[in-house]
Amino acid sequence: MTEAILIYVKGQHQTVEEGVIRCGIETYFNSVKQKEIMELTGKKEEHNRKMVLYGRKHRKLINRRRTLKERKIDPKEEERFMQAMEIETMSSEDSDSEDDSIFVTRPLSWVSTEFKQLIQRLDRKYDRTLNAQGKRLKSKRTVGEPSDRPCPKKPKGLEWMFGYKVIWSFDHQSFQIHVLMNILAYIHGLV
Numbered sequence: 001m002t003e004a005i006l007i008y009v010k011g012q013h014q015t016v017e018e019g020v021i022r023c024g025i026e027t028y029f030n031s032v033k034q035k036e037i038m039e040l041t042g043k044k045e046e047h048n049r050k051m052v053l054y055g056r057k058h059r060k061l062i063n064r065r066r067t068l069k070e071r072k073i074d075p076k077e078e079e080r081f082m083q084a085m086e087i088e089t090m091s092s093e094d095s096d097s098e099d100d101s102i103f104v105t106r107p108l109s110w111v112s113t114e115f116k117q118l119i120q121r122l123d124r125k126y127d128r129t130l131n132a133q134g135k136r137l138k139s140k141r142t143v144g145e146p147s148d149r150p151c152p153k154k155p156k157g158l159e160w161m162f163g164y165k166v167i168w169s170f171d172h173q174s175f176q177i178h179v180l181m182n183i184l185a186y187i188h189g190l191v
Helices: 002-012 016-040 046-071 075-084 112-131 132-137 182-187
Strands: 092-095 102-106 141-145 163-169 177-180
Touching: 016 141, 046 075, 046 112, 075 112, 141 177
Parallel strands: 102 141
Antiparallel strands: 092 102, 163 177
């Protein structure tokens, strides 16, 4: 079958190298095989959901980086902020089980106040640049419980973007309270 596809594509596009066509054929059949495996194991829906959420995070990252570049700030500050803008530092989102048009944003409990404020300013500035159609298409969001995603490894020079997360129980009940301890960060010289 591969040879038949190769001959057909070569007939349609004589300038394309055979290795490129073979690579494309292999990628296609691997994708079909992976799709069938996911469907058989019941993981296709979960995979699709994860890809949608990852896509949202990626768009959010791109929009924030673009907005940051448009701001008129010191180039050293811009570089410092750009280094902090990674996919791991974008907050988690889940669709609301009752209304799929509303997304529940799960803030990251380990980010500093300074980083949160930067993100909020960038989001507000980006929202102001949207035209009427863009504003209509933008999904509504509500803030939910803090994300339980673990803090990534703190890269050297980016300690400023991490706050402290303290979890403590109240009254022997199963409540857990997340507190950003910026005072501790200040005492330890991280802010």
